Amino acid sequence: MKAEVKTTLARWHDMIVARDLSTLKEIIHPDAVFRSPVAHSPYHGRDALVLALSTVITVFEDFTYHREFVEPGGKDVVLEFSAHVDGKQLKGVDLIKFDDDGQIIEFEVMIRPVSGLMALGQRMGEAIGGKIGEYK
Numbered sequence: 001m002k003a004e005v006k007t008t009l010a011r012w013h014d015m016i017v018a019r020d021l022s023t024l025k026e027i028i029h030p031d032a033v034f035r036s037p038v039a040h041s042p043y044h045g046r047d048a049l050v051l052a053l054s055t056v057i058t059v060f061e062d063f064t065y066h067r068e069f070v071e072p073g074g075k076d077v078v079l080e081f082s083a084h085v086d087g088k089q090l091k092g093v094d095l096i097k098f099d100d101d102g103q104i105i106e107f108e109v110m111i112r113p114v115s116g117l118m119a120l121g122q123r124m125g126e127a128i129g130g131k132i133g134e135y136k
Contacts, residue, residue: 002074004102009077012096012104016063021054028104035108037092038121049107051128059085059123075099085123090116 001009008027015021025046034049035042043052057063060083069078079094090111097106111117 001070001077002098002100002102004100005075005077005098006102008098008102008104009096013065016057016065019057021050021057024050024053027102029099032104033106035106037109037111037117038124049104052124053107055124055127056120059120059127061085085116085119088116088119090120 011023011027015024028046028049030046031044032046032049033042033044034052036052043049063081063083065079065081067080069080070076075098077096077098079096080091081094082089082091084090090113092109092111095106095108095110096104099105111120
């Protein structure tokens with residue numbers, strides 16, 4: 001893994017453990033792209049990704065990362081996680097792409113089963129409302 005990516009990933013894990021994303025903007029590229037598991041079009045820009053991640057950390061219950069996979073080039077990482085939303089268990093992966101400076105340039109989330117995904121979509125919609133739609 002590239003040293004810059006390793007540093008950013010360690011900061012990300014520290015933020016998640018502390019449930020404090022107040023410095024999240026520092027590790028995200030201004031032109032980052034976010035792909036949500038409940039939207040067919042990506043969201044563009046650092047602010048969209050910060051809004052989504054800062055909100056989901058308040059929606060997820062018992063969020064835990066289990067495994068980490070790094071591609072040979074060292075700039076793409078997959079983090080497997082589990083969580084609960086409104087009593088529904090879910091499993092998922094965060095697919096994160098980093099630039100040469102270690103900033104997040106792409107963040108994609110995939111979740112199963114559909115009952116957990118639907119519960120997450122409902123809660124995120126309630127929490128964010130139409131705010132994220134301006135970033136498409």
